Amino acid sequence: MPAESGGSVMSTRIAVLGTGIMGAAMAKNLLKAGFEVGVWNRTRRKAEPLAEDGAMVAANPEEAAEGADFLITMLPTAEVVGDVVGDGVLGALARDGVWLQTSTVGISGCGELVKLAERAGVHYVDAPVLGTKQPAEQGELVVLASGPEELKERCEPVFDAVGRRTLWLGPEPGEASRLKLVANNWIDGLLGALAETIALARALGVDPERFLNIIEGGQMDSPYAQMKGRMMIKGEYPVSFPLELARKDVGLILEAAAGRALGMPVSEAVASHFDRAIESGHGQEDMAAIYEGVQSS
Numbered sequence: 001m002p003a004e005s006g007g008s009v010m011s012t013r014i015a016v017l018g019t020g021i022m023g024a025a026m027a028k029n030l031l032k033a034g035f036e037v038g039v040w041n042r043t044r045r046k047a048e049p050l051a052e053d054g055a056m057v058a059a060n061p062e063e064a065a066e067g068a069d070f071l072i073t074m075l076p077t078a079e080v081v082g083d084v085v086g087d088g089v090l091g092a093l094a095r096d097g098v099w100l101q102t103s104t105v106g107i108s109g110c111g112e113l114v115k116l117a118e119r120a121g122v123h124y125v126d127a128p129v130l131g132t133k134q135p136a137e138q139g140e141l142v143v144l145a146s147g148p149e150e151l152k153e154r155c156e157p158v159f160d161a162v163g164r165r166t167l168w169l170g171p172e173p174g175e176a177s178r179l180k181l182v183a184n185n186w187i188d189g190l191l192g193a194l195a196e197t198i199a200l201a202r203a204l205g206v207d208p209e210r211f212l213n214i215i216e217g218g219q220m221d222s223p224y225a226q227m228k229g230r231m232m233i234k235g236e237y238p239v240s241f242p243l244e245l246a247r248k249d250v251g252l253i254l255e256a257a258a259g260r261a262l263g264m265p266v267s268e269a270v271a272s273h274f275d276r277a278i279e280s281g282h283g284q285e286d287m288a289a290i291y292e293g294v295q296s297s
């Protein structure tokens with residue numbers, strides 16, 4: 001029974017497609033909150049541990065979605081989301097089912113997925129998230145949501161299970177994806193500047209730890225700089241946000257800016273650093289490995 005018609009969390013079924021870093025953590029928190037969760041992942045063995053938390057591990061996306069009140073997609077790109085979801089998955093949802101699209105897909109990607117939902121007669125909420133592996137594991141994501149106002153209340157318990165805060169941005173899907181690109185541009189620019197700063201410190205014979213120490217706790221500091229900066233200094237990049245996906249996001253940002261005739265030379269440079277890091281084999285590591293791209297430039 002869908003939650004809005006008097007059903008409890010316990011009787012609300014959610015399908016999660018994609019149990020990578022983010023999807024697996026979100027599925028766990030949904031289970032912890034008492035939802036019934038069906039999961040599917042391309043590489044099944046990565047989804048299987050979720051069975052211990054009470055998830056039904058499905059053999060295919062349609063099986064996960066069968067009779068679900070909510071569909072959550074947490075996959076790399078709009079193309080992959082479209083391929084995985086297809087018509088079969090949307091048709092398998094419960095009547096009045098809602099698709100919460102949480103992957104970062106950009107503006108045109110969001111538009112394509114909205115069309116897919118419309119064709120299938122399924123409600124669509126554009127719901128990208130802010131936060132990485134640890135906030136996802138702790139249920140501390142920030143959910144940026146846009147979609148029909150009448151779905152807001154119904155979606156709240158789901159978003160509350162995965163996040164500490166939901167910003168409902170308006171009735172039009174796309175609003176949330178636009179804000180997500182803006183936020184990611186800030187992070188990507190910061191990361192690029194941080195990598196160049198650490199490279200500069202080393203080139204000048206300055207201990208980069210000293211740089212992190214002098215900004216620590218002051219107005220120039222950011223927790224992000226401390227965390228990612230230490231990874232760059234050590235040259236160790238345990239993955240929270242795969243670099244290849246961060247590069248994908250810069251591509252979405254540049255595409256969106258180009259559509260508005262806005263030049264973004266800083267983001268272009270960040271994209272080149274990411275590309276060099278990928279060429280030298282760091283695509284699957286954390287985005288902090290952008291430093292390796294700066295080093296090789």
Ligand code: NAP
Nearest residue numbers: 018019020021022042043075076103104131132240241245
């Ligand atoms: P991830 O750990 O790399 O997981 C990607 C997931 O997509 C895996 O389940 C993977 O399956 C699946 N997948 C990849 N290619 C596929 C294909 N062709 N067909 C079917 N499934 C495919 O990525 P993530 O970090 O969870 O990110 C997921 C989305 O969230 C992305 O849009 C990302 O930009 C966004 N995001 C990430 C973060 C973060 O900090 N990590 C934060 C906010 C938003 P396999 O296991 O089979 O490879």
